Amino acid sequence: MTTAVSTRLRQGTLGTSAVRPDANAKVSGSFAFSSDMWADGMLWGATLRSPHPRARVVSIDVSAALAIDGVSCVITADDVPGQLTYGLIAQDQPVFARIGDEVRYVGEPVAAVAADHPETCRRALAAIRVDYEVLDPITDPEVCIAGTEDLLHPDGNIFREQRVVHGDQSITGEVVVEGTYVIGMQDQAFLGLEAALALPDHDGSGVELYIATQWLHEDRKQIAACLGLPEEKVRLVLGGVGGAFGAREDISLQVHTCLLALRTGRPVRIAYDREESFYGHVHRHPASIWMRHHADRDGRIRRVEARVVFDGGAYCSTSPAVLVNGISQIQGPYKCPSALVESWAVRTNNPPCGAMRGFGVVQACFAHESQMDKLAAAIGVDPVEIRLRNAMETGDVLVTGQIVDDVAPVERCIRETAALPMPPLSPDSDDYRDIPGGSGLTADRRHIRRGVGWGVSIKNLMYSEGFDDYSTARCRMDDGVVTVKFATAEVGQGFVMLAQQIARSVLGVDEVLLDTIDTQIGSAGSTSASRQTWMSGGAVDAACRAVRERLLDLVADRDGLDRSSLTIDDLDITDGLSYRRSVVDAAVGLHIDETAEYRHPPTEDLDQNGQGNCHVAFAFVAHRAVVDVDVDLGLVKVVQVATAQDVGRVLNPLSCVGQVEGGIAQGLGLAVMEEIVVADGLVRNPSFTDYLLPTFLDAPEVVATFIEEFEPKSPLGAKGVGEPPCISVTPAIVNAIRQATGRGLPRVPVRPSDICL
Amino acid sequence: MTKSSPPSLDYRLTVNGRPHEVQDSWIGESLLYVLRERLGLPGSKGACEQGECGSCTVVVDGRAVCSCLVLAASAVDSEITTIEGLGADQALSDVQQAFIDAGGVQCGFCTPGFVVAVHHLLSNHHDPSDNEIREALSGNICRCTGYGRILEAVREVVVRRRSS
Numbered sequence: 001m002t003t004a005v006s007t008r009l010r011q012g013t014l015g016t017s018a019v020r021p022d023a024n025a026k027v028s029g030s031f032a033f034s035s036d037m038w039a040d041g042m043l044w045g046a047t048l049r050s051p052h053p054r055a056r057v058v059s060i061d062v063s064a065a066l067a068i069d070g071v072s073c074v075i076t077a078d079d080v081p082g083q084l085t086y087g088l089i090a091q092d093q094p095v096f097a098r099i100g101d102e103v104r105y106v107g108e109p110v111a112a113v114a115a116d117h118p119e120t121c122r123r124a125l126a127a128i129r130v131d132y133e134v135l136d137p138i139t140d141p142e143v144c145i146a147g148t149e150d151l152l153h154p155d156g157n158i159f160r161e162q163r164v165v166h167g168d169q170s171i172t173g174e175v176v177v178e179g180t181y182v183i184g185m186q187d188q189a190f191l192g193l194e195a196a197l198a199l200p201d202h203d204g205s206g207v208e209l210y211i212a213t214q215w216l217h218e219d220r221k222q223i224a225a226c227l228g229l230p231e232e233k234v235r236l237v238l239g240g241v242g243g244a245f246g247a248r249e250d251i252s253l254q255v256h257t258c259l260l261a262l263r264t265g266r267p268v269r270i271a272y273d274r275e276e277s278f279y280g281h282v283h284r285h286p287a288s289i290w291m292r293h294h295a296d297r298d299g300r301i302r303r304v305e306a307r308v309v310f311d312g313g314a315y316c317s318t319s320p321a322v323l324v325n326g327i328s329q330i331q332g333p334y335k336c337p338s339a340l341v342e343s344w345a346v347r348t349n350n351p352p353c354g355a356m357r358g359f360g361v362v363q364a365c366f367a368h369e370s371q372m373d374k375l376a377a378a379i380g381v382d383p384v385e386i387r388l389r390n391a392m393e394t395g396d397v398l399v400t401g402q403i404v405d406d407v408a409p410v411e412r413c414i415r416e417t418a419a420l421p422m423p424p425l426s427p428d429s430d431d432y433r434d435i436p437g438g439s440g441l442t443a444d445r446r447h448i449r450r451g452v453g454w455g456v457s458i459k460n461l462m463y464s465e466g467f468d469d470y471s472t473a474r475c476r477m478d479d480g481v482v483t484v485k486f487a488t489a490e491v492g493q494g495f496v497m498l499a500q501q502i503a504r505s506v507l508g509v510d511e512v513l514l515d516t517i518d519t520q521i522g523s524a525g526s527t528s529a530s531r532q533t534w535m536s537g538g539a540v541d542a543a544c545r546a547v548r549e550r551l552l553d554l555v556a557d558r559d560g561l562d563r564s565s566l567t568i569d570d571l572d573i574t575d576g577l578s579y580r581r582s583v584v585d586a587a588v589g590l591h592i593d594e595t596a597e598y599r600h601p602p603t604e605d606l607d608q609n610g611q612g613n614c615h616v617a618f619a620f621v622a623h624r625a626v627v628d629v630d631v632d633l634g635l636v637k638v639v640q641v642a643t644a645q646d647v648g649r650v651l652n653p654l655s656c657v658g659q660v661e662g663g664i665a666q667g668l669g670l671a672v673m674e675e676i677v678v679a680d681g682l683v684r685n686p687s688f689t690d691y692l693l694p695t696f697l698d699a700p701e702v703v704a705t706f707i708e709e710f711e712p713k714s715p716l717g718a719k720g721v722g723e724p725p726c727i728s729v730t731p732a733i734v735n736a737i738r739q740a741t742g743r744g745l746p747r748v749p750v751r752p753s754d755i756c757l
Numbered sequence: 758m759t760k761s762s763p764p765s766l767d768y769r770l771t772v773n774g775r776p777h778e779v780q781d782s783w784i785g786e787s788l789l790y791v792l793r794e795r796l797g798l799p800g801s802k803g804a805c806e807q808g809e810c811g812s813c814t815v816v817v818d819g820r821a822v823c824s825c826l827v828l829a830a831s832a833v834d835s836e837i838t839t840i841e842g843l844g845a846d847q848a849l850s851d852v853q854q855a856f857i858d859a860g861g862v863q864c865g866f867c868t869p870g871f872v873v874a875v876h877h878l879l880s881n882h883h884d885p886s887d888n889e890i891r892e893a894l895s896g897n898i899c900r901c902t903g904y905g906r907i908l909e910a911v912r913e914v915v916v917r918r919r920s921s
Contacts, residue, residue, distance in 0.1 A: 019857060026865030027853035027872055029800020029840035036799040118790075119783050191804045191812060191866040191900050242802075242866030243900050274805045433888040492864025492901050654860035654906070661903035662863065688809035688898070695895040699904040 010570060013505040014716070017654035020497045021514060022490070034212035034239025035195035039267035042197070043072055045260045046121035046270065047253070048111040048128050049279055050103035053139070053349040053681025054152070055132035057097050060111060064127040070116040071124045072264045079259060082228030086251050088218065092155050093315040093352070095226050095255050102135065104152060104314035105351055106682055107279025114260040114268050137349035137681040141288075141311045144346040152314070152347050159312050159345040160320035164327055164610030166399045167338030171303045173294025177374040181291070181367040182747040184675035185311075186284040188356050189693055192242015194252050194280055195271040198261035206233030207258045212241040214248045214489045217523035226255045227262065234258070238517040244491035245666070246355030247281040249528055250317050278686035282317045282354030283676055285310040285345070287326070289367040294338075299379035299386050301336050304399070308343035310353070310363070317354030319345040324465060324606060324614065325360030328400045332368035333410045333458040333620050334390035339399035341610065349681045355528055357666060358727045361459050366748055369455045369731030373738065383454040383735065387414050392458065392620075401611040406618050406719075407709040409646050413622035414456060416644035420703045423626055423640040425450070436628055436635035438697055443630040450639075451740025455623045455728030461720045462531045462616040465605045469531065472522030473539035474515075474595040475503065475547045480584035482507055484543070485515035488524035488536040493722060494655045495532050499540045501651065502716070506544035507551075508568040508583040522597065530619065530720025533651065538598035538715030546594035555586050598715065617713055620646040621724035623664075623732040625700075629740040634752030636672050638700040638733055645704070648711035648719040656721050660704045663725025665694045670726075671733035673698070675749050768833050772796060773842030784830055789813045791829035792839060800840035800869045804898070811897030814870040814877075815839045821877040823896075840869035843876060851914050852876050859910035863901035871897050875911055884915060 012018045025031035062074040077084060077096040084098070085091045097103045097110050113124040138150065144157035151157060197210040206229060213219050216236045224234045241248065253270045261268040272280050287310045294303040308327055312319035323345040330341055356362075376386035391410040397403055430445055437443045463469040474485040484503050490496045500512040524536045548568060555573055556563035565575045574580040604612040624642040629635070641664050650656050673692040677684040685691045710717040730748060738745050741755055765781045770791070777796045787806075792798045792815070801824055802812040808823040815824045816838040824839075844850040852875045855861070862868050871894065878885065878893045885893065890911050891904075899907060 017860070020862060022865065023857040023862050024849065026862050026868050027849060027856050028844060029798075029869040029872075031865055032799075033802070033866060035803070036793070038794075038799075117783065119785060189900055190864070191810065191898065192802070192864060193804060241864060242804075243864040245900070273803075274807070431888055433892055439892070492866075494863065658860050658863055658902055658906055661905035662901045663903070665903035666900070687807060688805040689807050693898050693900065694903075695898065696891040696904045696908075697895045699891075702903065702905055 012501060012510060014501045014651050017652055018497050018501045020494055021500060022496060032240050033192050033242050034210055035193060035271050037197035037210045037239055037269060039197060039199060042267040042269055043114040043116060043264055044118050044121050045112055045114045045257055045268045046125055047109050047256055048125045050097065050106060050108040050110055052103060052132055052134050053106050054135045054137040055103050056135060057099050057101060057103060057110065058131040058133050060099060061129040062111060064129065065113060065124040068120060068124050068127060070120040072114045073260065074111055074113050074124065074128065075259055075263060076111045079263065080226060083225040086222040086226055086255065087316055088250060088318050089320055090155060090316040092153060104349055109256065112256045112260060114264050139348050139350055139681050141309050141346045141348055144348065145309065145344050152349065157347045159316050159347060160323050161344050162323060162327060162606065162610055163608065164339055164341035164399050166401060166611065169338065169340065171294065171338040173302045174297050175295045175378050176292060177371060177378050178292035179370060179374060179746060181289045181370055183287045183363045183366055184749055185286040185353065185678060186356060186670050186674050187278065187676050187691060188245035188247035189691065190243030190245055190247060193272045193274065193277050195269065196239065196253050196257045197267060197269045198257040199267045200261040200265055204262060204265060207261055208235045208237065209254060209258055210237050210239040211254060212239050212248060214244050214491060214528055215526035216487050216489060216519050218526065219251065219254055220519050222251050223254050223258055227258055236519045238489055241489060241491040244527065245357045246359065246528060249355045249526055250282050252280045274688055275686045278676065278683060282352045284356035285312060285322055285353040285363065287363040289363060291367045291371050293371050293375055295375055299375055299381060299389050301334055301390050303338035304331055304336055306330050306341045308341060310345040311348055311350055312345045313348060313350040313352040315352045317352055319353065321464065322360040325460060326364040327610065328398060328614060329361050329458050329460065330364045330368060331399050332365065333392045333456050335392055335396050336399060341399065350678050351676065351683060358723050359529065361457065362727050362730065365455065365457045365727045366731045369728060369735065373735050384414060384418055387454065387456050400606060400614060402613045402615060404618055406713060407646065407648065407711050408618065408620060409707050409709055410456065410620050412707050413620050413644045413646055416705050416707065417622040417624050417642050420642035420705065423701065433697060436630040436637040437633065442633055442635065447630060447632060448628045449631055449740040451627050451629060451736040453625050453732045453735025453739055455732030455735065457621055457724060457728035459530065459619050459724045459727055460615040461534060461619055462529055462600055464603055464614045466603055468599065469525040469535065470597050470599045471524040471535040471539040472595065472597050473536065473543040474521055475543035477547050477551060477587055477590065477592045479589065480587035481513065482509050482511065483513040483515055484540055485521050486524050486536055486540060487517060487519060487521050488532055489527040490517060491527050493527065494652065495536060497655065498533060498537060498651060502537060502540045503544050506541065506548055508571050530723045533718055533720050534714050535598055535600065539596055541715050542596035542598055543594050546596055547592050550592045550594065551587060551590065554590050619719040619724050621728060623729040625729065625732040625736040627733060627736040627740060629737055629755065631741055632756060634755035636737055638668055640701045640703065641729055642703045644707055645724055646707045646719060647721050648714055649708050649717040650706050651716060651718050656706060657704060659721045660725045661702045664702055664729050665699050667726040667729035668698065668700065668733060669694050670748055671730045672750050766830065768830055770829065770832060770837060772798065772837045773839060779829065782829065786829050787825050788827040788829040788832055789824040792824060798839055798841050802866055802869060804866065811874060812867050812870040814873045814897065816873060816877055821874055840873055843872065850876065851917060855910040855913040859913055860906040861902060861910040867897060867899045871907060879914060
């Protein structure tokens with residue numbers, strides 16, 4: 001006999017598909033993105049960039065630009081009043097290249113102008129004369145690893161070199177498989193281009209910046225240092241953010257916009273176009289990874305060896321952290337008692353690389369999941385079985401020596417993915433849109449081969465290696481009106497919705513107002529590393545709980561009730577006996593204001609052998625891809641992706657589905673089409689005409705299921721959902737293409753020529 | 758020596774049924790730029806300036822076009838409908854509501870262009886198949902959703918319109 005338990009959830013609370021508070025504005029076109037910001041008397045700003053990957057700046061002559069009607073000012077490195085460089089980890093990137101110094105990548109800023117019209121700006125940029133002494137670029141990371149006297153920067157050519165030595169180094173396997181895998185440079189390609197509006201204070205002593213960013217407080221720190229102003233004189237307000245995916249973690253136009261506004265005393269807006277955006281933000285690191293797996297006769301992994309090279313491009317950005325993420329999870333979501341890893345993140349004259357969704361683990365996963373299929377073939381078992389035999393469990397150890405003490409349902413992820421329905425063997429119709437090549441009408445179904453492939457991944461959540469990435473939130477209740485404030489960047493993921501859900505659940509109200517997202521409160525840390533649901537969710541939850549406790553204290557005092565028996569039940573405060581009053585009514589006349597910070601447990605740096613508890617927590621996911629391939633033309637249609645993802649707890653079902661489907665599309669992009677093509681340091685395809693993104697016709701059917709095992713370490717029981725969807729889907733698709741074609745395909749994206757030539 | 762400002766001119770555009778005077782506009786300005794920067798209609802978005810992404814989709818004389826590729830001054834005799842012209846009396850259109858209900862909105866940057874494109878599609882085609890929807894909207898790029906919830910939104914509108 002079973003007992004039915006009613007678990008009715010009030011719409012809008014945790015666990016329901018609450019509606020985004022910004023949804024109405026976004027569908028009606030009235031939501032203000034940073035590129036929509038406007039001010040009276042506003043000038044336009046624009047940036048002059050280096051056309052060379054490496055050159056010495058000999059001279060800069062701005063006189064002809066200044067003479068153009070409508071040009072207000074031209075600024076160069078000489079006009080930077082504070083620190084001349086910035087950067088997230090190392091401050092090695094110049095605001096502008098200085099005369100006598102080198103430019104280190106195509107697109108490095110040299111000067112900026114402010115003028116009355118974008119066209120005037122373009123003409124002014126064209127009138128600035130810069131003489132360069134062109135130098136030979138270093139574009140091969142191996143040159144830097146081998147060691148060269150030719151230093152690209154005073155800080156050197158190596159951002160980080162890290163070994164991992166773990167377990168018994170004498171272990172070998174009865175079965176050994178190896179390969180070298182190459183990952184191309186992917187772009188985040190958010191739709192909402194970089195844009196900012198800077199408003200100078202009337203007395204010129206400070207500036208207010210409306211900016212699309214992932215991390216307001218880190219931006220403020222770096223901007224203030226470059227402007228030579230105290231941080232309180234630089235106020236940042238989040239402009240509407242049109243996607244981010246890692247590309248807004250670094251400084252791009254922030255300092256330039258503020259400098260122009262302070263120089264002219266007028267509001268200044270800079271808005272990049274798509275080409276400039278490709279030059280203006282960091283990309284996913286291209287990588288080369290050699291791996292060797294040792295396994296016993298049953299396919300159980302005994303040891304992994306790897307040599308990992310990430311090309312960081314011209315400036316450091318987050319390269320050291322990206323590298324550590326990759327190598328610390330190089331074993332994948334599998335048991336592995338022994339490892340030896342050598343790794344480098346190096347400086348070259350290629351475009352700077354940094355954060356992108358998956359942050360180093362995407363590259364590692366392509367390597368280890370390619371290896372798993374090789375291991376399966378060597379043992380003679382199928383790709384699912386090899387992964388099940390090695391599946392990590394709670395209590396297993398990473399190659400860094402860290403114990404995975406999270407919920408780790410790897411086996412469930414694999415089994416539940418396998419249980420999801422497969423697509424029909426061949427579609428009922430001969431609709432050309434279902435066939436590789438699509439409207440090109442290049443194939444008929446008889447020439448198409450189908451493949452099925454697998455990928456499984458682990459992804460760390462939150463920042464690592466000792467970084468205290470706390471988050472702050474404030475909750476006020478005034479006469480029953482609840483207002484929540486935080487500096488958490490809403491980039492599209494829906495934290496604004498989640499914050500309201502938390503407040504509704506904790507406080508028993510339906511109406512929750514959100515204050516402006518700005519720097520008038522403590523930091524929330526970055527919207528990255530799948531961390532905001534856990535970190536800022538934890539902070540909002542703590543602030544709301546503090547308000548609830550205070551509310552119940554005050555109501556007990558005022559109404560003469562037993563405090564210990566008071567609770568919030570649905571929308572009411574009750575003592576479980578005769579007292580029941582709605583929260584909104586009971587709170588009339590009360591004013592409560594609580595601020596909370598949420599911190600995760602501390603983490604450690606890796607030691608020289610790559611050992612240390614460097615991560616906070618982990619999430620897991622499995623992907624199964626079904627592809628159709630036209631082997632004659634090398635064209636691929638991804639038919640279906642099935643996935644089971646470890647999420648701890650589903651806080652918003654529709655939002656989770658959206659993250660999964662969106663992440664899969666980005667992983668598909670890396671698998672078969674997306675790459676910034678760089679030759680001799682020159683970007684060959686900085687446009688949406690030449691950098692191919694998945695369209696509606698490229699996106700596969702997605703069948704998804706969520707594995708809900710409450711994560712006790714997480715304040716809401718939930719794990720971050722954002723990154724895992726885009727990680728193992730890439731090798732799943734490539735493994736499917738390999739199965740269909742018999743090709744080795746060691747490189748992503750897989751190009752048509754890789755299949756058909 | 759000073760160079761003169763770019764050549765400019767005055768003209769009138771008809772947007773969402775209302776006449777708008779455009780003054781002192783450089784002749785090279787796109788329709789997207791004029792809508793956003795001169796007429797106070799920033800709902801249409803620019804994300805590629807090459808007609809590849811569809812964020813700037815508007816309807817000109819019954820055709821869905823990328824407003825980044827249309828010279829504003831060439832549209833003087835045209836009827837132009839933008840995202841701001843959809844919906845009535847502060848209410849959302851059925852397409853707009855379906856995008857919310859189905860979870861088709863994340864960052865929202867592509868949303869206005871999609872909404873205009875979906876209205877245009879369904880005004881010409883009352884019962885499109887999934888593949889017809891995908892093909893008709895393949896000129897609109899979304900980087901957040903992977904298109905699944907947008908497909909669901911369009912399906913919902915088709916069903917609701919059929920039953921009403």
